[in-house]
Amino acid sequence: MEKFLFEESHIFSAEIAALLKHTMLIMPNWKWLALVAFIIIGVLIRPLIQFGLKEIKLHNPWTKKFPKSFTSYLFRGEIERPAAWVILGLIWFACGDSIELTGKFQTYYEHFLKAFIAIHVIRLIYYAVDALGSVFADIAAKTESTMDDQLVPFASKILKILVVVLGFLTVLQSFGLNVMSLLAGLGLGGLALALAAQDTAANLFGSVTILVDNPCKIGDWVKVKDVEGTVEEIGFRSTRIRTFYNSVITIPNGTMAKETIDNMGVRPARRIRQILGLTYETPIEKIEEFCDRVRYLIIQDEKVITDTVTVAFNNFNSSSLDVLVNFHLQVFTGPEELAHQQRIFLEIVKIAAELKVDFAYPTNTVYYRGAQG
Structure with missing residues (x-):
């Protein structure tokens, strides 16, 4: 490679060729220059690769x-970004092989590129899992069962x-680490980890x-302890x-x-129960x-x-004659229940106004007996 580029080439003078062939650190200068040029060119053409993938x-x-x-x-995700970096990583791999990097530097260079490519492949797989989940969510939405809607x-x-964890282990493997030995070593602290993660395990x-x-x-509308509301996720x-x-x-x-x-x-019907208090002055016929x-x-x-x-009139209260109103509505949501309840209650108010029936409110009657003269 060196002989082809410099000794048989008339592009460079003998002094420049000697300078380029001079070894600095562990590689000749021309290899350093070529590697830096490949990296810079790759960073510059990456937007073009990404644009092409996006157009496709x-x-x-x-x-x-x-x-x-x-x-x-x-394709709804931004897969062109990690895909462009994967393509660029493969190009840098090929460039490194073409200039024949030296010794341990080649090993480090390859480990770094493997980890770099692995990270972006993990991103692509992550997008793929997300897309697969959307497909199964559409299938689950067409079924009558609601369990698959939650399971997907x-x-x-x-x-x-799993993709993130396995990807992380793959990155460690790309750096030459023995993942199995590492996991076995972590097993010594497994008991402490299990104690620390017992709440997480309980939630799982x-x-x-x-x-x-x-x-x-x-x-669903649920009540859990003192919490009441609609299950969102x-x-x-x-x-x-x-x-x-x-x-x-x-x-x-x-x-x-x-x-x-x-x-x-899951109630088949919603019970509405209300006590209407009428004043004691209300005639029996009006009641x-x-x-x-x-x-x-x-x-x-x-x-x-x-x-x-x-x-039905069912109670003599301290300040009112109580009428019990009780019935069940065949509705399935809270807003629908409230809408029907309001409409019925407003009509009850209108009936009371038409019949001139007054609703009672808490009152106290005080009898005063004057002093005997």
Whole structure:
């Protein structure tokens, strides 16, 4: 290689050729210059490689024809960035071989490039796992079961973690480290690690328990201890619940698996129970007419289960005559329940206004007996 470039070439003078052939550190100067030139040129052409890959991605007819395919989801990520670096790493490998790097420097150079390429290949595999998860999520959305809707994101997260862990071990292997011996050495501290990670293990098994036992699913209205809201995500470590004041509370899955979960979302019907207090001055005829009209109003609602309707005067309270209103609505979401309840309650207020029936409020009557003169 050296003889071809310098001794039989008339491009360089004898002095320059001697300077280029002079060894500095462990390699001739011309190899250092060539290596630096390859690296600089590679960094400069990387945007062109990335642009070309992006154009291929954007104008791929397969993605337009099959928007829900694996390729379409894969191409939605910025895969051109790691792909360009992988191509550039292979080019630098070839350049290093062409100039025949020397001794240990060649070993270090190759280890570095292997790790560099491995990191970006891991990024590509990570994008692929994400795309695969999207494909299976679409398939799960078409099935009647909701368990697969929760299982697919969970499995996708596990695969991503495995990709990162195995990729990290691959990078260590590329530097010449014996990964198996390293893992065996780490096994000496396994007990301490297990004690430190017992909460993580509990949350992991808790997430598996939730997915298998299926006490709730995404979108359900649940009560867990003093937390109430809608399940937004069942993750690898925790479950996120969106409360009715629009904050998000994160509960570790280990806690979720141990606590009592009151799933309000699986109720076949929602019970509405209300006590209407009428004033003691209300005539008996008005009370009977009021109860009859309210009962008829509720029965006419299409969402009400008619055989559960109860409207009856049932209690002499300290400051009111109490009318019990009890019925069940066939609704499946909290907003729908509140909307029907509001409509019925407003109609009850209108009935009371028409009949001139007054609602009572807490009052106290004080009797004063004057002093005897």
